[in-house]
Amino acid sequence: MDRNTPTSSHILRFAILDHVLQLSVTHELARDVFCPTGTWAPDIRKGFLILVLASLAIALVLACLPSPPEKTVLGMLLDRGNLFSSALQCELFVGMIAFSSTANLPWNTHVARIAQGLGFYSLIGLLTEAGHNILTRNTMAYESLTYVRMSTYLICSTYWIVMLWLPAPAPQELPEEARRQLFTLQRRVEYDLRKLRALKR
Amino acid sequence: MTIHNIGFFGFLSVFLASILGIGTHYYLRSRRRELYPYGKWEELLKRLAPLDHQNIERIAADPAAQLDQDIHSVEAMSPQDIWRLLGGMRGIEVMEKNCSVLVDLVFLRPAMVSGGSTHRRATSVERAGGWSGTSAVSKRPRGPDVRRQPRQNTSTRR
Secondary structure, three states: OOOOOHHHHHHHHHHHHHHHHHHHHHHHHHHHHHOOOOOOOHHHHHHHHHHHHHHHHHHHHHHHOOOOOOOOHHHHHHHHHHHHHHHHHHHHHHHHHHHHHHOOOOOOOHHHHHHHHHHHHHHHHHHHHHHHHHOOOOOHHHHHHHHHHHHHHHHHHHHHHHHHHOOOOOOOOOOHHHHHHHHHHHHHHHHHHHHHHHHHO | OOHHHHHHHHHHHHHHHHHHHHHHHHHHHHHHHHHOOOOOHHHHHHHOOOOOHHHHHHHHOOHHHOOOOOOOOOOOOOHHHHHHHHOHHHHHHHHHHHHHHHHHHHHHHHHHHHHOOHHHHHHHHHHHHOOOOOOOHHHOOOOOOOOOOOOOOOOOOO
16 A cells, blocks of 8 residues: 555554554653642652653654665654654653652552553554564564554553453551651641740740 | 664663663562561661760750740750751751651551560660660760761660
């Protein structure tokens, strides 16, 4: 099939739409994990920005490296774009896991399950797209990689259905005794602080 | 396969190894935190930084620090003295770190009690963190700075 037909341009538009939707889901996941109250923690926000910029740069380098066999411009653009998208998603998910672990944020909620599925799909997508970038279109190997990617998506969809069907784990609550002790400690600190301020005057 | 593609696969391998390595590291760290939410006992002890306890006692013994004293009628330490005795900014940072350990200990306490060796563990905390009386004060150097070496005493005052 000629890639310069209007049908191919539609494919390109859908590919861009797919990439934008994936990034939007990633942003939504990050927002839910890192700013559940509506305010980003300042240190996390700065770190996340650095992560996004570094991920963009690395994914771009990775997408520019392969030298595909003879292909149309549109075909090459699609393969490189898919590789870029998968690499970017992988980096962002690993970065999110690292940040949430460092900041001790919960990573076993429904949101985390969506992220895990999407992360796994991106990882397999990275491998299949790497193959797509060096293989000729319409060959057996090329099509097999496409089937692998499609099967992975079905597996991830099943995982999401099951995980979102199961109830989310209840958040841990502070024991009553510990709550009382912390309340007393807070009162004591307030009192001491007032004394220290009075001393300063 | 062209030279470009060999370079691409080399870069891809490094990339994949890094992604999987970092992901596994943080995943295992999260799992460990799930199993031991407030850390293992030994890890908590390692996090404790020793303080010059004598200086803290001097500040606490200051008349202005007594609850029943009117701070305007007694001769209190100057803020500069308190700052110096605390060990400056470094001393404040060490106390802040020790506070987070104390909070974790609050949560770990039920496990300690069920373990049946509360006293032994409490004593080991005091040894590691220097939360003790004055029985071994003379064994360590005096001075306002925060000390790095753990104090070697066995008192159990909490």
